[in-house]
Amino acid sequence: MTENEAIQRISQLILQINHHNDLYYNQSRQEIADYQFDMLLKELQALEKSFPHLLHSDSPTQRVGGSVTKVFKQIKHQYPMMSLGNTYSFGELQEFDARVKKVLGVDEVEYVCELKFDGVAISLWYENGLLIHGVTRGDGVQGDDVTMNIKTIRSIPLRLQTPNPPANLEVRGEIVMPRGGFEKFNELRIARGEEPFANPRNAASGSIKMQDSSMVAKRPLQCFCYYVPGDVLEATSHFDSLKWIEKLGFNISETMRVYADIHGVNEFIEEWDKKRSELPYDVDGIVVKVNNFHLQKELGFTAKSPRWAIAYKFKAEQVQTRLNSIVFQVGRTGAITPVAELEPVQLAGTVVKRASLHNADIISQMDIRPGDWVMVEKGGEIIPKIVGVDISRRPIDSEHFQYISTCPECGSALVRKESEANHYCPNFEYCPPQIKGRIEHFIGRKAMNIDSLGEGKIEVLYDNKLVRTMADLYDLTYSSLIGLEKTIENVDGIVRKLSFQSKTVNNILKGIEESRNVPFSRVLFALGIRFVGATTAQKLANHFRSMQQLLKATYHELLEVDEVGEKIAESLVSYFSNPDNQYIIGRLELAGLQMEQLDAPSDVLDNKLNGKTFVVSGVFSRSREEIQLLIEKFGGKNQSSISSKTDFVLAGENMGPAKKTKAEKLGIRIIGEDEFLELIG
Numbered sequence: 001m002t003e004n005e006a007i008q009r010i011s012q013l014i015l016q017i018n019h020h021n022d023l024y025y026n027q028s029r030q031e032i033a034d035y036q037f038d039m040l041l042k043e044l045q046a047l048e049k050s051f052p053h054l055l056h057s058d059s060p061t062q063r064v065g066g067s068v069t070k071v072f073k074q075i076k077h078q079y080p081m082m083s084l085g086n087t088y089s090f091g092e093l094q095e096f097d098a099r100v101k102k103v104l105g106v107d108e109v110e111y112v113c114e115l116k117f118d119g120v121a122i123s124l125w126y127e128n129g130l131l132i133h134g135v136t137r138g139d140g141v142q143g144d145d146v147t148m149n150i151k152t153i154r155s156i157p158l159r160l161q162t163p164n165p166p167a168n169l170e171v172r173g174e175i176v177m178p179r180g181g182f183e184k185f186n187e188l189r190i191a192r193g194e195e196p197f198a199n200p201r202n203a204a205s206g207s208i209k210m211q212d213s214s215m216v217a218k219r220p221l222q223c224f225c226y227y228v229p230g231d232v233l234e235a236t237s238h239f240d241s242l243k244w245i246e247k248l249g250f251n252i253s254e255t256m257r258v259y260a261d262i263h264g265v266n267e268f269i270e271e272w273d274k275k276r277s278e279l280p281y282d283v284d285g286i287v288v289k290v291n292n293f294h295l296q297k298e299l300g301f302t303a304k305s306p307r308w309a310i311a312y313k314f315k316a317e318q319v320q321t322r323l324n325s326i327v328f329q330v331g332r333t334g335a336i337t338p339v340a341e342l343e344p345v346q347l348a349g350t351v352v353k354r355a356s357l358h359n360a361d362i363i364s365q366m367d368i369r370p371g372d373w374v375m376v377e378k379g380g381e382i383i384p385k386i387v388g389v390d391i392s393r394r395p396i397d398s399e400h401f402q403y404i405s406t407c408p409e410c411g412s413a414l415v416r417k418e419s420e421a422n423h424y425c426p427n428f429e430y431c432p433p434q435i436k437g438r439i440e441h442f443i444g445r446k447a448m449n450i451d452s453l454g455e456g457k458i459e460v461l462y463d464n465k466l467v468r469t470m471a472d473l474y475d476l477t478y479s480s481l482i483g484l485e486k487t488i489e490n491v492d493g494i495v496r497k498l499s500f501q502s503k504t505v506n507n508i509l510k511g512i513e514e515s516r517n518v519p520f521s522r523v524l525f526a527l528g529i530r531f532v533g534a535t536t537a538q539k540l541a542n543h544f545r546s547m548q549q550l551l552k553a554t555y556h557e558l559l560e561v562d563e564v565g566e567k568i569a570e571s572l573v574s575y576f577s578n579p580d581n582q583y584i585i586g587r588l589e590l591a592g593l594q595m596e597q598l599d600a601p602s603d604v605l606d607n608k609l610n611g612k613t614f615v616v617s618g619v620f621s622r623s624r625e626e627i628q629l630l631i632e633k634f635g636g637k638n639q640s641s642i643s644s645k646t647d648f649v650l651a652g653e654n655m656g657p658a659k660k661t662k663a664e665k666l667g668i669r670i671i672g673e674d675e676f677l678e679l680i681g
């Protein structure tokens with residue numbers, strides 16, 4: 001094929017693919033089969049490979065992602081990304097309407113009603129019709145440049161569908177993960193031993209901040225656009241502006257309606273409060289906007305939000321169901337969690353069978369009893385909660401619920417510290433779920449990452465008395481594992497048979513073998529020391545460099561580590577002074593695990609800063625977290641407060657005068673952002 005032919009064919013293919021994408025993602029229609037669509041895309045990919053200079057930034061092949069961004073660039077918003085005032089009753093909406101009418105001096109105002117999508121806000125910038133930036137809300141003034149990630153979302157046009165695009169256009173919308181896709185995606189995460197996301201909103205916001213855009217491409221994300229900031233010359237009202245951008249290729253919700261007055265708005269609320277659970281994605285309210293642009297201008301903005309728009313938040317959905325029983329789970333730290341077993345019931349699009357009851361105080365305050373009809377609500381968390389009891393439906397023979405006093409798993413008497421809400425099983429050493437929980441934590445992804453041991457296999461090893469501590473994993477052999485089996489029933493009653501055939505055993509042994517190379521910081525995290533998360537473990541490893549040094553550290557030396565406060569330091573001291581833990585660490589060391597930090601911290605890009613210590617203070621052109629990340633990426637260390645060990649104070653605008661005086665007194669070099677950027681080149 002000649003270059004000219006390629007140019008022609010590429011532009012034909014782009015037009016066709018964009019047309020089918022728009023039909024599929026924005027209009028829920030399909031003119032060709034998935035297979036034919038894939039063939040068009042493959043042909044385009046092949047042509048772009050043969051003629052790389054013909055690859056355009058708006059090519060639909062860019063939707064599959066591939067670029068990796070380590071640190072997102074900060075971009076200042078052209079117009080601040082504001083929030084909306086919230087209301088919770090129609091009465092409050094009438095007050096909003098009265099304020100609007102008073103300012104405008106009119107009797108009635110036309111409103112547009114939209115759903116309030118529960119996702120993550122995005123600002124999309126187009127220059128001469130091409131998508132050039134996708135920016136998150138950030139702090140409202142500046143946000144992260146996540147362009148490569150949002151390019152993978154097919155309902156966002158990469159090029160505006162018009163031969164005469166405006167020179168500049170900004171469109172705002174919300175990225176959501178539809179509920180069905182969210183549930184499948186979470187199941188996948190659980191199967192891989194990853195933490196599930198609490199709700200579709202968190203999943204959407206986590207997705208668009210991923211470093212690898214090809215991972216984002218695999219996530220089921222969708223974008224609803226709802227606002228065009230700045231002057232829109234093509235329309236005189238909000239409704240028309242959205243209809244205009246719809247023609248340009250943006251996805252606008254079909255549910256948007258115009259009402260002549262605030263009474264119409266009430267109809268919209270009542271309709272969607274009932275119907276929202278039927279929607280495939282989460283909405284947490286509705287947004288009411290003055291339709292006419294002239295009137296919007298007249299109303300203007302407060303410091304935080306437009307005066308011409310307001311949100312009405314739905315009450316969390318509730319259902320009543322019967323509480324069949326209260327059961328107790330024992331966590332890896334021994335904490336007891338009471339769980340309500342419910343008669344299965346439909347709530348906010350999913351079936352609920354269990355709810356969290358938190359602790360003994362909550363059960364007694366609400367006087368919840370097995371057999372009661374309870375009100376269940378879905379909040380932001382993955383597990384729904386019980387918010388009340390319908391006393392009128394309580395059985396007459398019902399009795400107060402007695403909280404347990406002994407561990408349901410090992411029978412030990414439970415303890416409760418005065419300052420804590422939870423009961424604990426003190427049998428740290430022998431209580432089975434605590435032992436299994438510690439080992440499960442040890443093999444987890446962020447820890448030793450022995451994924452060949454996940455999904456119930458620890459249970460098999462425990463039942464066969466092969467493991468009692470994490471160190472026992474390193475004594476496992478082929479002959480001790482081969483032929484073991486167990487039938488496992490999960491909480492949803494699904495029965496699986498686990499049997500250790502030769503392939504499984506070899507995989508387990510390989511996983512254990514490979515874990516010997518896991519860096520020290522993750523070994524430290526894997527021990528499961530209370531309050532020591534992955535980040536703290538990394539900081540401790542960077543600071544002390546070896547297990548030997550860490551074991552010697554005093555309480556006060558521990559406190560010097562960035563982000564280590566009294567609670568963590570106490571927990572570390574108590575963990576390391578326990579002879580049983582010392583014995584386990586000794587065995588892990590003998591097994592060949594990494595007990596020293598390699599020369600540079602594991603994810604250092606370049607060691608330009610060579611272990612120098614920084615205290616970052618004040619306001620910078622990028623976020624403080626980003627600056628701290630850069631310090632670590634270039635081999636430096638962050639400290640939260642200035643001490644004689646600090647090498648540099650990185651001072652932004654408005655650095656506190658006390659910090660400045662202290663740095664000067666200790667003779668510490670104070671540098672600005674530009675100088676720092678020069679240091680790291």
Ligand code: IVH
Binds near residue numbers: 084116118120311
């Ligand atoms: S309009 C200047 N419309 O809610 C007004 N916002 O609390 C811009 N949201 O940050 C916002 N659905 O992330 C608008 N139909 C909708 C919305 C919506 C969801 C989000 C948006 C905004 C937040 C305000």
